[in-house]
Amino acid sequence: MELIVDRVSKQYHNKIAVDRISLRLHKGVYGLLGANGAGKTTLMRIICGILKPTGGTVSFDRMDVSTEEYRSGLGYLPQDFGYYPEFKGTDFLFYMAALKGLSKSQAKRKVPELLKLVSLEEDGKRKIKTYSGGMKQRLGIAQALLNDPRLLVLDEPTAGLDPKERVRFRNLIETLGKSSIVLLSTHIVSDIEHIADTVLMMKNGQMIYQGEWKNEKENLEDFYLCLEEGK
């Protein structure tokens, strides 16, 4: 299982959002850190195939990012995304299941299972417009896991979750990282400190650090701030 990001760049007019980034990711949890505008979301979108890079390639087990096969093994939780307010929680998950290519029987098995996992089993029959921000975020997590993704991309996954949910979700990611590639970005350094096997740091579109955090001796937050400030 290998995700290869090879010299990927994305340029918008005069701004380089992602600058010649190369990565080779294997099974495990990868924490992506960076300030606002560092290029995290752009890189994640490129990895998910919803944004075409200006240069470079992305492949997963030799499948190009543009193929249906690549997308069938992908789970994505965007940072800022919407729902269909008139849909019930279960409707939304069944719709996403159909989009992800799950059969009806697979979807019928998977949807209640995931609703339970994200503690929404009681609220599945309610319309999404009645959900709180945290509930919507949990529903988003559930949809990302529908197809048992081998590559899971999570952009700010813990935003909007209460502390208890955050801890539960961290544990879930840790478990998922044992069997798949999990790439998550967050502003909350402690989230990454607790669960990421490897830390990736971005600044101005470039990867400024890539390595296993357990090897480092100092506090991750201090280390990150030092790199950010260029010390």
Add this chain to the structure above:
Amino acid sequence: MKNLITLYRFEMKKIFLRKMVWITVGLMLVLIAGTVYGQLIGTYDVDGKKVGSNYAVFLQSREYERELSGRLLDQELLDETWEAYGKIPDISGHYSGTEEYWESAFGYSAVFGVAGNCMDMDTTELLDWKPDEEELYRRRQETLELLWNSTYLTEGEKEYWRRQEQSVEKPFVYAYKEGWWVMLDSLYTIGTITLLTIAVCLSNVFTTEQVRKTDQLIFCSRHGKRALYLAKLLAGISFAAATALFYILVEAVLVLPVYGWDGFSSLFQLIYPDCSAHISAGQAVLISYGLLLAAAVFMGIFTMVLSEILKNGVGTLAVISGIIIFSMFVDIPGHVRILSQAWDYLPNNFLAIWSIFDCRLVSFAGRYFTNVQFVPVLYMVISGTLSAAGFQLYQRYQVNR
């Protein structure tokens, strides 16, 4: 394939869950009822004097016309009609205000009207005319020739219509056909209502994903780039067709029980004398409403693809409403033949009795095709091209916000 059906169901659900859809359909139903029953409401006045309610006059007229149904429009009926009209004392003024008109002539007014249409005569000329069956049909032919000249038909087209005209049986058989006439008469309004409903309801089938920011989830899913496009397109097409069928059904339910089902097999020329096609009034209604269905599907595809190009639902609606309103007020002169004919193929221009049964033909591979034959094929070809272009655009979509 199974996922396509599931996705199609969800796309239909998305359309029907929008409040705007129900509000628009509700408003349009009120408009349809107004169109159909408008002429039966209020009073029938002549020179400011109330003759009766419009509904009572309609009932009386229907009774008389039904009595005449089945009779040949021949010398005998013409003589009877002109004899009845001869009883009106003052034919120069507003004769319909006289008692004699209501007692004698009113019962024959439908025949009087058909004769006037066939010969393109106004009331004064008609009243001066000496009834003559042979002259009636000879003048009809002359009127048609004048029409063909004024619409710049080629000699080949004229010959085509002359052959068609020969197949129309004469003398005409008179028949009460008001129900089918009202259906045809309201086609333009129903057509515009249908097209507007489709534009309002389908202009955001694609753009809703950007507006709601669900595009990110959709485009990274396995079927988000191919099957979903097809599912959305099919759902839009189904909605457009269902809307047209629903409005047609509503109109038929409102019109036919009140105005009457009789006259389905009556001559179309009794309703629209400018046409020489050998069809019945009922067949003309079926053809016209079949074309409404085709235009609705075409408009559905056009709306969805345009919204995919503009990436803006409101903009799409504005463009389509603009085209509909603009085409209502702008007419291209007949001497610019190709442009004028093409202008009439715009769905809202086309959905009218005078466009559908227009005498201008399309010549292709040595054969002539009427609008009824040509326009659905044209809509199909453009729809196919638009759908393919829309697919290419959809495939290239990127989440760039």
